[in-house]
Amino acid sequence: MIRYNNEEKKMNSPAKLLLSFFAVLMLISSLSCSNDPIFATIENEVPLRDPSFRGSVDSLVQFNNYLYACNGTLKRKAGKARAGQWYNVSLPSGAYRCSALAVTPSGNMMYAVFQNSEWKFHSLQKFDGTTWTKVNLGGGITSVDTIGTSENGIYTVTPHGSGGDGNHADYYTICTVNASDNFTTITGTVGTPTALTGKYIVTKSGSDGDGHAYNVTGGTATDISGKIDSVMGGCSVQINGQSHLYVLTRYRIYHYDESGYINHRDIRTSYDGFGNPAYYSNPKYPDKPLLLLPLEEGYREATIDTSSGDVTGTSSPGDEIYSSTAPGDRSQYDITLDDYTVTAIFAVTDPDYLPDGDSHAVYMSIGHYKYDGLWSYYSDTESEWNRE
Numbered sequence: 001m002i003r004y005n006n007e008e009k010k011m012n013s014p015a016k017l018l019l020s021f022f023a024v025l026m027l028i029s030s031l032s033c034s035n036d037p038i039f040a041t042i043e044n045e046v047p048l049r050d051p052s053f054r055g056s057v058d059s060l061v062q063f064n065n066y067l068y069a070c071n072g073t074l075k076r077k078a079g080k081a082r083a084g085q086w087y088n089v090s091l092p093s094g095a096y097r098c099s100a101l102a103v104t105p106s107g108n109m110m111y112a113v114f115q116n117s118e119w120k121f122h123s124l125q126k127f128d129g130t131t132w133t134k135v136n137l138g139g140g141i142t143s144v145d146t147i148g149t150s151e152n153g154i155y156t157v158t159p160h161g162s163g164g165d166g167n168h169a170d171y172y173t174i175c176t177v178n179a180s181d182n183f184t185t186i187t188g189t190v191g192t193p194t195a196l197t198g199k200y201i202v203t204k205s206g207s208d209g210d211g212h213a214y215n216v217t218g219g220t221a222t223d224i225s226g227k228i229d230s231v232m233g234g235c236s237v238q239i240n241g242q243s244h245l246y247v248l249t250r251y252r253i254y255h256y257d258e259s260g261y262i263n264h265r266d267i268r269t270s271y272d273g274f275g276n277p278a279y280y281s282n283p284k285y286p287d288k289p290l291l292l293l294p295l296e297e298g299y300r301e302a303t304i305d306t307s308s309g310d311v312t313g314t315s316s317p318g319d320e321i322y323s324s325t326a327p328g329d330r331s332q333y334d335i336t337l338d339d340y341t342v343t344a345i346f347a348v349t350d351p352d353y354l355p356d357g358d359s360h361a362v363y364m365s366i367g368h369y370k371y372d373g374l375w376s377y378y379s380d381t382e383s384e385w386n387r388e
Helices: 002-032 037-043 327-336
Strands: 059-063 066-070 074-078 097-103 110-115 121-127 132-134 146-150 154-160 171-177 183-185 192-198 200-205 210-215 231-239 242-249 252-257 260-266 278-280 290-294 299-304 311-315 341-348 361-367 373-378
Touching (some): 059 097, 059 341, 110 146, 171 192, 192 242, 200 231, 200 242, 210 231, 231 278, 242 290, 278 341, 290 341
Parallel strands (some): 146 192
Antiparallel strands (some): 059 066, 066 074, 121 132, 146 154, 154 171, 171 183, 192 200, 200 210, 242 252, 278 290, 290 299, 299 311, 361 373
């Protein structure tokens, strides 16, 4: 019996080795079909960088030859620096986290909202590139929830009431702040602001996210849209000396001028809109400006007519020669990022904020349990999507 068992073991060894080989083969096969970006980058032979900027990045601005971004922490990167070279910026005394950034239209001052350890308002401060200076709130304002860039300075947003039905507050008041730190309250109260951009404020309210677009020229919030279903964000653009507003909803991109609604266009994707669009114009194709639309999965591009401001169509990154992702890099984008939520997107075309040799860069904040944080694409020096 003992001899029989030994012979049986000898007979089964090749079979066991064969089974092991097939098991490994099946594992490799399953990994090659994975949507997990770590394997996707291996498939496309692009090493996935270790992350330098984790979390949800809510603001990214250009100021004083640095890119500044915040996700609670505040970091900056020299404008000419390559990917991943982000360094912490010290917060003002007593501040625990940075929740929002905005730069004045002239570019000579950056403002930031800071919170305490309980994530409640700590201070509004301005930064000249070296020193933080606390801004004394005016007009009966006791706190600032977020900020944005206005026509001549910045906007501040103040919440009122305890909120409910998906709202952080019952309503909000908006102020403009000029270079002398004078606060002027805009007449009228609004829902939750999702975009504060030039002459416009875009808001939404309630769990369904229905909202409105307001023109605030003259110091009054004038509704130029009526109710808009499922608002996600917006941005404004100057075209031929006129200010145009684009509002992204779950399914459409709406176009307004200073007097009101012009038209809308479907996103033409199965994925929902997810935040504020970013304006982008490829320096090599200035007649083909785009809106970069953050989506529930990946992003999409909307082409703007340079004479009318109308959105003439939408396409996927890499579909067009003037795309923010070059056509030759389309497959790498599809494999690496197309399945993940884009919570914010930012485009940079100013040469002072780009590594030498690049014509543009695009940054996006990715929402994912494992691969969250800031990702980037540099047009020439690192022309593949990867983590910062």
